[in-house]
Amino acid sequence: MIPKRLSWISEARSLLQGRAPAQLVLQFTDACNAHCPQCGMRASANFSRSRLQVEQGKRMITRAARSGVRALSLTGGEPFLYQDDLFTLLDHAGREGIPYLRTGTNGFLFRDSDREDFPAHIETFVCRLVASPLRNFWISLDSASLEVHEEMRGLPGVVEGIRKALPLFHRQGLYPAANLGLNRNLPGSDEPTDKKAFDSWYEDGLRRFFEMAIDLGFTTINFCYPMSSEDATDGEDSLYQATSADRVVRFTVEERKSIYRALFRVIPDYRKRIRIFTPRSALYRLVKGQEGAGTDYPCRGGIDFFFASADSGRVYPCGYRSDEDFGPLEEFSLPARSEAHCTRCDWECFRDPSETLGPLLQWKNPVGLWRSWKQDPDFFSLWWEDLRYYQACGWFSGRKAPEKPRLQAFHRLFPVTGGMDLPAHPEPPVQPSV
Ligand code: SF4
Numbered sequence: 122m123i124p125k126r127l128s129w130i131s132e133a134r135s136l137l138q139g140r141a142p143a144q145l146v147l148q149f150t151d152a153c154n155a156h157c158p159q160c161g162m163r164a165s166a167n168f169s170r171s172r173l174q175v176e177q178g179k180r181m182i183t184r185a186a187r188s189g190v191r192a193l194s195l196t197g198g199e200p201f202l203y204q205d206d207l208f209t210l211l212d213h214a215g216r217e218g219i220p221y222l223r224t225g226t227n228g229f230l231f232r233d234s235d236r237e238d239f240p241a242h243i244e245t246f247v248c249r250l251v252a253s254p255l256r257n258f259w260i261s262l263d264s265a266s267l268e269v270h271e272e273m274r275g276l277p278g279v280v281e282g283i284r285k286a287l288p289l290f291h292r293q294g295l296y297p298a299a300n301l302g303l304n305r306n307l308p309g310s311d312e313p314t315d316k317k318a319f320d321s322w323y324e325d326g327l328r329r330f331f332e333m334a335i336d337l338g339f340t341t342i343n344f345c346y347p348m349s350s351e352d353a354t355d356g357e358d359s360l361y362q363a364t365s366a367d368r369v370v371r372f373t374v375e376e377r378k379s380i381y382r383a384l385f386r387v388i389p390d391y392r393k394r395i396r397i398f399t400p401r402s403a404l405y406r407l408v409k410g411q412e413g414a415g416t417d418y419p420c421r422g423g424i425d426f427f428f429a430s431a432d433s434g435r436v437y438p439c440g441y442r443s444d445e446d447f448g449p450l451e452e453f454s455l456p457a458r459s460e461a462h463c464t465r466c467d468w469e470c471f472r473d474p475s476e477t478l479g480p481l482l483q484w485k486n487p488v489g490l491w492r493s494w495k496q497d498p499d500f501f502s503l504w505w506e507d508l509r510y511y512q513a514c515g516w517f518s519g520r521k522a523p524e525k526p527r528l529q530a531f532h533r534l535f536p537v538t539g540g541m542d543l544p545a546h547p548e549p550p551v552q553p554s555v
């Protein structure tokens with residue numbers, strides 16, 4: 122096993138082979154105690170719940186690690202309903218040498234923050250997280266209005282608990298990210314009936330959301346794109362039941378474009394104040410995709426990225442392509458390298474890294490890379506800007522505080538504002554001889 126501090130060697134080896142470092146989203150449980158209308162796993166949804174048993178989970182993780190998985194997300198449902206098992210699996214994944222471990226919570230642990238023993242209780246929880254090999258920890262947040270968030274989740278008082286808990290996290294060197302699934306309640310105010318006002322209403326909501334997350338004490342933020350299509354059902358149209366028939370996450374193509382454009386516009390204004398994981402190059406490509414222009418870097422689901430469900434323990438290309446079954450995770454090995462082709466959905470877990478890693482994976486084909494650049498230099502400008510930003514953010518390690526001077530230096534280099542009218546292009550790469 123490669124020592125953790127040298128784990129970049131494995132990542133470099135994957136890239137040299139034209140593959141993204143393998144990522145697995147392993148659904149630990151589909152049980153949940155929250156009531157989110159945007160999700161088919163909400164507590165009131167009527168289906169039989171499951172979770173991985175520890176010994177089976179360990180065998181799965183061992184197999185994943187030995188197959189070359191470098192990034193593992195243990196997701197839910199609400200993973201922290203079964204904390205002891207979750208920590209056991211995280212520790213096991215660390216021992217197996219998986220360096221990029223993530224999990225998160227709906228925040229139910231932060232309720233009742235008026236209780237006298239709240240700080241001690243949270244300190245114990247944070248100590249446990251810090252002692253684990255976890256790299257990134259997220260806390261969900263749905264709206265710029267705290268009341269709306271708590272109502273959507275059905276978790277009253279949770280936001281005040283988050284505000285009190287974050288300094289305790291930071292003191293111990295763990296920096297949770299706010300995780301927002303884009304939805305209609307984000308602005309926290311009534312949706313305008315005039316469609317022309319949708320853009321500015323949503324943009325204003327995003328700005329208030331950023332201010333609120335910064336005010337709460339978050340240092341990192343990530344956006345999840347809407348998953349439900351116009352004809353979505355409550356989790357029934359996907360393996361990963363995170364879709365919903367509720368209007369709160371059902372958008373027309375035009376609305377999606379508006380939302381992505383608004384986020385694209387707003388991100389540069391906040392990049393020096395909070396680390397924002399969402400790459401603008403991916404947003405740009407999503408908008409182009411909605412306009413029918415496609416992308417040179419489709420999703421790597423089923424090639425380098427995979428999903429395993431809690432109820433079957435089987436592996437699929439992602440949480441949505443249920444008809445392609447790679448078999449039990451306990452017997453998994455990476456499929457042979459093949460060309461990426463899928464752009465069926467906007468699942469950010471897979472789409473963002475596919476776009477971000479895309480140009481790097483093309484290194485063996487310099488002519489193709491040159492053509493991609495010629496065809497869409499704006500994408501490459503944004504891509505380069507995103508890479509520089511990721512670097513300024515310390516590659517988003519949840520174990521590191523943001524370095525304000527680096528974020529400010531980035532902002533001086535890329536003081537971009539505005540819409541999808543893009544900045545001047547950088548010099549093109551040297552044309553390869555053919
Ligand atoms: S979004 Fe998360 S917290 Fe909300 S119901 Fe779904 S799994 Fe539970």
Ligand code: SF4
Pocket residue numbers: 420421422423438439440441442463464465466467468471472
């Ligand atoms: S685009 Fe969506 S459906 Fe296609 S592989 Fe990626 S996550 Fe799966």
